[in-house]
Amino acid sequence: MALPTIAILGTGSYVPERVLTNDELAKLVDTSDEWITTRTGIKQRRIAAKDQATSDLAAAAGQAALRDAGLSPADINLVIVATLSPDMPMPACATIVQHKLGVPQHAACFDLNAACSGFLYGLDTAWAMLSSGRYKHALVIGAEKLSAFVDWKDRSTCVLFGDAAGAVVLGPSRGDGARIIGSRLYSEGGMKDLLCIPNGGSAFPPDNNSVSNGGHFIKMKGREVFKVAVREMEDAIEEILEQHGLSVDQIACVIPHQANLRIIDAISKSLGVSLDRFFINVDRYGNTSAASVPLALDEARKAGRVKRGDVTLLVAFGAGLTYGASLVRW
Numbered sequence: 001m002a003l004p005t006i007a008i009l010g011t012g013s014y015v016p017e018r019v020l021t022n023d024e025l026a027k028l029v030d031t032s033d034e035w036i037t038t039r040t041g042i043k044q045r046r047i048a049a050k051d052q053a054t055s056d057l058a059a060a061a062g063q064a065a066l067r068d069a070g071l072s073p074a075d076i077n078l079v080i081v082a083t084l085s086p087d088m089p090m091p092a093c094a095t096i097v098q099h100k101l102g103v104p105q106h107a108a109c110f111d112l113n114a115a116c117s118g119f120l121y122g123l124d125t126a127w128a129m130l131s132s133g134r135y136k137h138a139l140v141i142g143a144e145k146l147s148a149f150v151d152w153k154d155r156s157t158c159v160l161f162g163d164a165a166g167a168v169v170l171g172p173s174r175g176d177g178a179r180i181i182g183s184r185l186y187s188e189g190g191m192k193d194l195l196c197i198p199n200g201g202s203a204f205p206p207d208n209n210s211v212s213n214g215g216h217f218i219k220m221k222g223r224e225v226f227k228v229a230v231r232e233m234e235d236a237i238e239e240i241l242e243q244h245g246l247s248v249d250q251i252a253c254v255i256p257h258q259a260n261l262r263i264i265d266a267i268s269k270s271l272g273v274s275l276d277r278f279f280i281n282v283d284r285y286g287n288t289s290a291a292s293v294p295l296a297l298d299e300a301r302k303a304g305r306v307k308r309g310d311v312t313l314l315v316a317f318g319a320g321l322t323y324g325a326s327l328v329r330w
Contacts, residue, residue, distance in 0.1 A: 006130045006180055007173035008328060009071070009137075012064025013166040013298040014057055015046040015285065022159070029155045036159045041261020045162030045286035047147045053087040054165075055096040058143035061165035061294070062101055069169035071137060073102040076169075078138035079109040080126055082118030082290040084197075084319070085144045086111055097141065108135070115195070116257050116318025117185070118142055118290030119166070120326055123314075124183040126170050137171040142290035149197055151217035160259070161218065162286035166294025178312065178328035184240045185324035191228065195220045195319040229259065229317045230266045236325040237271065237315055244327060246311065248273050253305050257316035258282035258292045279305050289318065306330050 021044045022033035036042055048057060058081055066073065079094045086093035094109040103109070108129075114121040119142035126138040143165035150158045173179055199215030200206050210216060233256065241248065248271050256264050261282055268275045279300040288295060293316050306312050310330045317323035 004131065004133065004172040006127050006170055008168045008178040008180070009171050009174065010065045010067070010069025010169040011167070011294065011298040011301055012061050012066070012068055013164065013295045014060035014064065015164045015295070016048040016052060016057070018047045018049065019044050020047045025159055028152055029158060031155045031159060039262070040160060041282050042159065042286045043283045046164055048145045048163040052145070054083055054085050054143050054145045055087050055093050055100060057145065057163065057165035058083070058093065058097045058141045058167070059100040061143065061167040062097060062139050062141050065139065065167035065169045069171070071169060074104055075137045076103045076139050077107045078126060078129060078135045079103055079107055080112055080122040080138065080140045082112045082114065082122040082140070082142045083144055084113050084115050084118070084289060085146055085149055093143070103139070114318060114322040115320055116259065116287070116289045116292060117316045117320070117322040117324050118318065119293045120183070120314060120316050120324045121185060121322070123168070123180070123326055124185055124324070127180050127183065130170055137169060139167060139169055141165060141167040142292070142294045144289040144291050146218070146289055149216065149218050151214050154217070156222055157218050157220055160287045162288050164285055164288040164291040164295050166291050166296070166298055168294060168297070178306075178330045180326065181329050182240055182244050182327040183324065184236060184243065185322070186232070186236065187320045187322045189320065191321045192319070193221075194224050194228065194321065226260070226263060228321060229263050230270070232317045232321065232323040233267055233315050234270050236323050237267070237313065240325045240327060246327070250311055251277070251313045252307070252310035253300060254278045254313045254315065255293060255296045255300055257318070258285065258296055259287045292316065
């Protein structure tokens with residue numbers, strides 16, 4: 001039996017209503033709009049309401065992707081949620097999303113944590129599982145409520161992150177959508193201390209000291225992460241293009257992880273690709289980790305930045321350190 005060709009059949013996204021501007025942040029911490037904009041390119045970010053969990057954001061994005069694909073929850077038999085901020089350590093956020101959407105009980109549902117690279121890891125995982133023929137339609141969601149893990153007194157991190165979700169529906173190609181043509185994933189575990197949430201796991205379980213010392217907040221060594229991020233994403237781009245015999249000139253649109261405009265600009269210059277060919281929304285949402293790439297992908301489609309026949313490059317890096325790239329042809 002011939003194995004199916006897997007394609008992205010639909011995309012969707014969701015961002016919370018509350019907008020937190022740089023000027024508002026300047027009232028909370030020693031910073032300014034100029035300081036944040038100059039160093040990151042971020043002007044604002046979205047913040048989830050207190051009664052919104054990551055599963056709520058994920059379910060809204062998943063519902064939008066299902067509508068776009070013309071499918072119902074009953075058609076889905078695989079749900080993957082890429083997140084570092086699940087509702088709770090267990091059960092998996094994906095199972096909560098399954099229930100909220102009404103996906104059937106026979107569906108396989110699990111979380112995947114590769115931080116900001118999580119969506120690309122989830123995309124590759126679902127692609128492999130669907131290509132086996134054992135599953136037909138998958139819902140892959142990147143969702144984060146990072147505001148719950150941000151120290152609002154630490155200006156080096158609190159200015160960077162926001163809350164959002166993005167999703168895609170994968171399934172057998174129907175002659176439309178985006179056919180996945182390649183994926184490469186990497187990790188360098190020796191750099192885990194550059195970007196992490198140090199406490200709350202089995203190595204350093206939660207206790208009164210870890211909470212009072214801020215051990216459950218995101219910690220980052222910004223300069224080191226910047227250098228590694230540029231190098232890793234450049235390497236991932238060059239290797240996947242070489243693997244598939246493509247040049248950068250054949251890429252119609254690059255959709256990078258939206259962590260920092262200076263990182264995107266550095267990659268643009270290094271590859272000799274005009275910044276105009278990168279889809280950028282970091283100014284409006286900040287770094288939404290695993291939600292970053294699918295949110296940008298959905299917005300790029302709606303903005304007409306991807307057209308039939310185009311090859312689009314998705315690239316990301318994140319804590320781990322993880323990184324990777326994917327190619328899709330529309």
